[in-house]
Structure formats: structure tokens, C-alpha cells
Amino acid sequence: MYFVKKFSKILILLYFCLQCISKADDINDFEIESISIGDSLLDFFEENQINNFRNYDDLPSDMKFRIVEFGETSDFKIKNYDVMQVYYKPNDNKFLIFGVRGALYCDDKNECKNQHDIIINDLKQNFKYSFTKNKFKHPDDKSGKSFVENWFLSLNNGYISSRYTNWDNSMPYDDSVDVEIGTKEVEDWIRSNYGITQ
8 A cells, every 4th residue: 555645745746847848848758757758667677577566457448558557666766656657568578668647645635636736837837838628527436526637738749647636535545636648649549448439
């Protein structure tokens, strides 16, 4: 189980992201926790570690990409997040990375929302492009009381997004704020309902 880190760390995350944002328009120029698009997971982990990461193979998709999730390990230190996710192709023995996500969890809904607002305001000031905002009900909450607020920006050959997930009190999850970068190929896959809707 991942320990919830203090939310002051999100300000470190924001500063870190803005160092990249001010210098790049190409998705390959960004990194999250030293991981960039095009890197190999084998640069950070042994293959047996990767194969033992939590994955989402049981969820509906065409498995064009595998999403794996991991926390800090003895060999890989995470400075700014509670958990990381990475997209790679299941049959690729090079384990090349097509998307990276870092997430922070919080117990206080107001603090979580306020911190997300700070991130978005700073991102909007530092990008010369416009973000698209989308708010929708979380599909995993059948009551329709949980929602996601997503800010999205297309870049050269990819995207960056920041999400605030607000779970209803009846759900067994903590609210979270996350930042994700990915290739256009990952974006198209997600938009096609993970390859199920063509």
C-alpha cells in the first residue's frame, strides 16, 4: 500500500514540470520522474520486475498497449508522486515507453481541488497553447456521483494532461491529482475506448 505524501510535494512537481514546459513543444522532450517517451523500461527495472508490476490486462481493451503501475522500489526512487503508470506494447521485448503518468492521492477533497487549480493556472500561464477542459462522471462509479476534471493539451506528436478525480464518499478510493504525457498513438487508443471502438 502506498503512503500518501504531503501535498506540498505537488508544488515541487509543478516546478519540475514547468522546467520542461518552458523549453519544449515535442512530447519526447518531457519527462516525469526521469522517465521520457521513447525510453525503455529496462533502463529502470529488470524484466522480471516489470512482469510483476500491477497491470490492467483484465479490463476491456484490444491490448495494443499494456498499462503497468508501480510505486517506489529500492532501485527506483519517486520524488513527487505516490504511484506511476507506464504504457508500453505487450509484445515489445525492448519495453519502449509510449506514455507516463504520475499520481498523487489526498484525503481532503478541498485541498486536492485547490492544488489542481494551482497546477492548471500555472500551466496555462506557461504554455502558448490553449488547454481543453472536460468534466465527466467517472465510469467506475455507477451512482454517477464521482467525477473527473481533465485539462488536455495537444503537442507535437503527443499530449499532456492533468486530471483531478473526485470520488464520492461511498467509493473506496482517495481523490487524486495526476499528470500524464503520451504519444499520439496512445491518445488515439484511449479515444477509441482502448481499441474496442474503431
